[in-house]
Each structure stands twice: as C-alpha cells, then as structure tokens.
Amino acid sequence: MSTAPIELQSERVIVQAPLSFAGSTKRILRLTEQNRAMALKAIVGPWWKGTLRVLLDGLLVLTVGGFMLLAWVFIAAWYVLWGIYLVPYRLIRRSDRNRKRDALQHREMLDAAIAAQALANKHVGE
Incomplete structure (x- = not known):
C-alpha cells in the first residue's frame, strides 16, 4: 500500500518570471492539478455522468490551451x-x-x- 508523497511548500514555488514562457505555462497548468476545484473526480455512476466528465475534461484542456496561447502571444x-x-x-x-x-x-x-527530536524525546521518556 503506497501513499502519495507529501508535497512541500517549497516545491510549489515557481522561480520563473510570470512574464516568461516557462513561468506563465507553469502557472496556467496549475489549473489542472488534482487538488484544485476544477479537477475531475473518479467517474462513478451512470454512463452519462462519465460522458459529461470526459466532455468537461476536454473543455478544460481547450480552455488551458487557449489561455497558454493568449499568454504566449502577449509575452512575445x-x-x-x-x-x-x-x-x-x-x-x-x-x-x-x-x-x-x-x-x-x-x-x-x-x-x-x-519533529524528529520531539519524537526521539518522546520515546526516551517512555
């Protein structure tokens, strides 16, 4: 049984400038992350819910692609x-x-x- 690794706050920092191609792309792609409200959940239920979610996922891809195209034109x-x-x-x-x-x-x-020191002290005290 494996668990997802914990993402540290320092790993979320984007060093690239917002007005760079790489920086704008990383910021726009954050819209598609799993922990965001727009992320689609696992498909459970009737077939039409799955179809709707696939269509919404396609709409999300088109929207993010449009944002990236607009951002890149503006940055250029x-x-x-x-x-x-x-x-x-x-x-x-x-x-x-x-x-x-x-x-x-x-x-x-x-x-x-x-935290490691506190845990060690806790075990020593027992």
Whole structure:
C-alpha cells in the first residue's frame, strides 16, 4: 500500500518570471492539478455522468490551451516592446524568488529536525 508523497511548500514555488514562457505555462497548468476545484473526480455512476466528465475534461484542456496561447502571444509582444529594458529588474526578481524558495526549504528542514527530536524525546521518556 503506497501513499502519495507529501508535497512541500517549497516545491510549489515557481522561480520563473510570470512574464516568461516557462513561468506563465507553469502557472496556467496549475489549473489542472488534482487538488484544485476544477479537477475531475473518479467517474462513478451512470454512463452519462462519465460522458459529461470526459466532455468537461476536454473543455478544460481547450480552455488551458487557449489561455497558454493568449499568454504566449502577449509575452512575445512584451519582449519585443520592453524586454531588453527589463533584464536587470527580472534578474533581481528571480533572485528574490530563489531566496524565498531557499528560505522555505530551510524552514521545512528545521521543522523536520524539530519533529524528529520531539519524537526521539518522546520515546526516551517512555
């Protein structure tokens, strides 16, 4: 029996800029994650519920594809107009996001060490 691995908060941090192709794609694809309200559940029930869910899943794919196409067109236009002027700013912002992720990872490691120590102390006291 296997359980799904626990996703840490630092793993959810997207380091890429929102106005980059990779960053916008990762943010848009979050709409399709399993733990989101829009995610489809397992198909249980009459055949028409399964068909409806498949159609809704197809609609979700088309919607996400449309969002990505619009985002990429906007980002390409943005790069052509303003991209070169914003390179220093984007480098600073990226380092800020990296520091945020590193701080979250450090906090998670400390929390795990504190939990392990508490568990060890509990077993010693028994």
